[in-house]
Amino acid sequence: MNQPENLAQKKSDASAKAASEAEDTLYAVRQKVYPRAVTGRFATWRWILVWATQLIFYGLCWLPWNGRQAVLLDVVERKFYIFGWVFWPQDVFFLAILLIISAYSLFFFTAVAGRLWCGYACPQTVYTEIFMWIEEKIEGNRSQRMKLDQAPMSARKLGIKAAKFGAWGALSLWTGFTLVGYFTPIKELVHEAMTFSFGPWELFWIFFYGGFTYLFAGVMREQVCKYMCPYARFQGVMFDPDTLVITYDPERGEPRGARKKGADPKTLNKGDCVDCGICVQVCPTGIDIRNGMQYECIGCAACIDACDQVMEKMDYPKGLIRYTTENAMKRHWGSKEILGHVMRPRIMIYAGVLVAICTAFAYGLATRSTLRVDVIKDRSTLSREVDDGMIANVYNLHVMNMTEKSRSFALSVSGLDGVRISPDKPFEVDAAGLKSVTVEVAVPPESGKPGSNTVYIEVKAMDDPTVSVREKTAFLLPR
Structure with missing residues (x-):
């Protein structure tokens, strides 16, 4: 082989080696995270939110209301029951406003x-x-879990793992069952579970949602936050130098190093950080907050609780890791300056818009009509002459009773003289029901001009005259 060929071969080998190294860096093997249990004020707040959200989720579907489930999203009947409200597909406007409120809150x-x-x-x-709480109760603390995973398979290890996976699976299935209980009445779902008579879609969604709960919370954990959640990627554009974030104070903490309890760091030419690594051990995503702000940080503040405990044991001031802002760190602001810059114009605009939208949403719900009427003119016969010489038009009325009690409604028509309607007697609509009523409206030929005339069809509740809907429509007279 000549010299040019040797050079080409060396270049090819070097390129392959570089590509292999690049591939190694791009596809790193996951290092399992073993979070250490932590206590403190922020951990307490996390558990308060855990209890609050799960009591609402698991308990709300069991709450009775007017003889039914308090919250029931009946997709089959196309009705959403939320306490005393009944929402129909025509109320999608409220859902849109709710999504806008959620976005602005974020x-x-x-x-x-x-x-x-x-x-x-x-x-x-x-x-x-x-x-993780279940895992700790069954497998033990962080070091015990690590030893258990490194130990060879045995009857003891198999039993412990089976107990943990079984507990996870039971909780996941109950979570899926509860979710479906918001779409199928929960008591009916319990009966189906006891008689093994689940519908195919109910069974699918129980296992689908339960399976993903198990996968995300039990298996993937921090990988969901680091690689799958889009919020982790675009959160940076929502931050600015005055946003409160969890921050390590390098001016105070560096250089790091171990020392005896109560030792003065200045005499040792060290910072307050004792380099114990507990802030890394408690992090659910496995990052080191001392390396600066990272997109993997989910803001749980476990590192703050852990570091404060270490500082307390060392007789050092707390707050080596704390909630602060980028500007506050640079300019050494106190709490008053931080608060003043947190409440900046951008925040006030967000707050003002959010309050305005929430107020409009609440007002819309409070003044929402409990009656809806759609008037559709019969297209098969535009107009016809009846026996007594009057001209009649036919309309189809879709009357929605949006309350949870049956109601009687009366019809009236205005806009032309000598109007006669049939039927002229009140009709009843079931609770949270929809009724179609065919109405014939007849007028004398001389009561209007040939062609289209405006008339108003009014539907009024018999038990409450303030509940009424007046719809405009066209009445055709022959030319």
Whole structure:
């Protein structure tokens, strides 16, 4: 082989080696995270949110209301029951407003204090917290779990793992069952479970949602937050130098190093950080907060609780890791300056818009009509002459009673003289029901001009005259 060929071969080998190294860096093997249990004020707040969210989720579907389930999203009947409200597909406007409120709330709280949602109320965080608690109760603390995973398979290890996976599976299936209980009445679902008579879609969604709960909270955990959640990627554009984030103070903490309790770090030419690594051990995503702000940080503040405990044991001031802002760190602001800059114009605009939308939403719900009427003119016969010489038009009325009691309604027509309607007697609509009524409206030929004339069809509740709907429609007279 000549020299040019040798050079080409060397270049090819070097390229292959570089590609292999690049592939190694891009596809790193996951290092399992073993979070250490931590206590403190922020851990207490996390568990308060865990209890609050799960009591609502698991308990709300069992709450009775007017002889039915308090919250029931009846997709088959196309009715959503939420306490005393009954929502129909025509009420999608309220859902749109609710989504806008959720989006603005996310912008507002993220701009104020970063990933509060992720750290305290996100379902991924909440269920991961519950699953880790179960894991700790069955397998032991962090070091015991690590030893158990490294130990060879034995009857003891198999039994412990089976107990943990069984507990996770039971909780996951109950979570899926509860979710389906918001779409199928929960008592009917219990009866189906006891008689093994689940419908195919009910069974599918129980296992689907339960399976993903198990997968995300039990198996994948931090990988969901680091690689799958889009919020982790675009949260940076919501931050600014005055956003409260969890921060390590390098001016105070560096250089790190071990020392005896109560030792003065200045005499040792060291910072306050004792380099114990507990802040890394308690992190559910396995990052080191001392390396600066990272997108993997979910803002759970476990590292703050852990570091404060270490500082307390060392007789050092707390707050080596704390909630603060980028500007506060640079300019050494106190709490008053931080608060003043947190409440900046951007935040006030978000807050003002959010309050306005919430007020409009509440007002819309409070003044929402309990009656809806759709008037559809019969197209098969535009107009016809009846026996007594009067001209008649036919209309189809879709009357929605949006209350949970049956109601009687009366019809009236105005806009032309000598109007006669048939039927002219009140009709009843069931509770949260829809009724179609065919109405014939007849007028003398001379009561209007040939062609289209405007008339008003009014539907009024017999038990409450203030509940009424007046709809405009066209009445055709022959030319």
